[in-house]
Amino acid sequence: PASVADVEILSFSVLKTARIPVQSLAGRAATSVSRRGKFIVLEFDGLFLAMHLARAGWLRWSDSLSTGRLKPGKGPIALRLRLSGDGAAPGFDLTEAGTRKSVAVYVIEDPGDVPGIERLGPEALDVDLHQFTAMIREHRGQIKGLLRDQSFIAGIGNAYSDEILHAARMSPFTVASSLGEQQVAVLHGSLRTVLETAILSATGKPAKELKDSKRRALKVHGRAGEQCPVCGDTVREVSFADSALQYCPTCQTGGKLLADRRTSKFLK
Missing domain, CATH: 3.20.190.10 (MutM-like, N-terminal)
Structure with a gap:
């Protein structure tokens, strides 16, 4: 070597x-x-x-x-x-x-x-459905934050947590412990599908192509104001102090707009 x-x-x-x-x-x-x-x-x-x-x-x-x-x-x-x-x-x-x-x-x-x-939790793609279900049952926080928590599960960042929740048709504000057995199974399946697809897409590409390739594949993350490729609704955004999440109201929240501190006074 x-x-x-x-x-x-x-x-x-x-x-x-x-x-x-x-x-x-x-x-x-x-x-x-x-x-x-x-x-x-x-x-x-x-x-x-x-x-x-x-x-x-x-x-x-x-x-x-x-x-x-x-x-x-x-x-x-x-x-x-x-x-x-x-x-x-x-x-x-x-x-x-x-x-x-x-x-x-x-x-x-x-x-x-x-x-x-x-402090890292288990690697995302190493967690099977049984382990994932047990992990989810222990937490009462919102699912978006939980997926991004590296001490809970390692390897999922802001972009792919948005994509996983969109694929699972789940609101980012859903309380993790409230999920039913079928919802947990769908979320786990979406997690595996989104991450495995992203890895396969990136494999073999030169570094200069990786960023653009990743952006093109994202359905909601970084696409606020654009059309959802699944249903055609407008992708929306919720901003925080140092980050933002994107979601599709039709696919994920039954058409309801999630409160954004910048515009929440208009959503009453």
């Missing part, structure tokens, strides 16, 4: 651990790659590099990274890892667009030492 030639930290805020220097990875062979929730975990001979991509993070592989050193704070690259090679080395850049810096990197001896990983 290839070994680490060099690691550059270009954004000092990205590194969340200090006990093990990031350069301790140099010379170690890459031995495994795994994912937990939104964390990508690389193992290098007993040391682990865990990366949380947050909302705007991307891991961009290159077969031929330049060997020249980069200037910290210039551009979107937060970390560059080069593997051993002749001439231009293979490796990857961890990038983050925008000014809100949320991408996080950890160098640890055990992935369980990362608080965000330790």
Whole structure:
């Protein structure tokens, strides 16, 4: 296996651990790659590099990274890892667009030492219907928030929770514990179908095509004001402090508009 030639930290805020220097990875062979929730975990001979991509993070592989050193704070690259090679080395850049810096990197001896990983629930596609039913029965919160809660179930974000609920024809404000047996089965089936379809659609596509491909496949998320492709109704939005959800009134709420704090006074 290839070994680490060099690691550059270009954004000092990205590194969340200090006990093990990031350069301790140099010379170690890459031995495994795994994912937990939104964390990508690389193992290098007993040391682990865990990366949380947050909302705007991307891991961009290159077969031929330049060997020249980069200037910290210039551009979107937060970390560059080069593997051993002749001439231009293979490796990857961890990038983050925008000014809100949320991408996080950890160098640890055990992935369980990362608080965000330790708190994660089971992976969404590893949960069967029996386990999913038992998990749902324990919660009284709204189903939209529950699907996004990484400590409940890992791997579902804002976009795909909207898509799952639309596929299940379920209001995002439905109280989880109120769901009947058949509703839970439909929700679980929708979860699997939406996520498996998304993975299949993304497989093999180059990074530059992934965002556009994902957007084209979404039926309600990010489509407020557009027509629902299932029924033709107008997709609506509910905004929160730092996020928003989208839904179809006809498909999901029996035609009822959900109260949005920006416009709720008009919905009485």
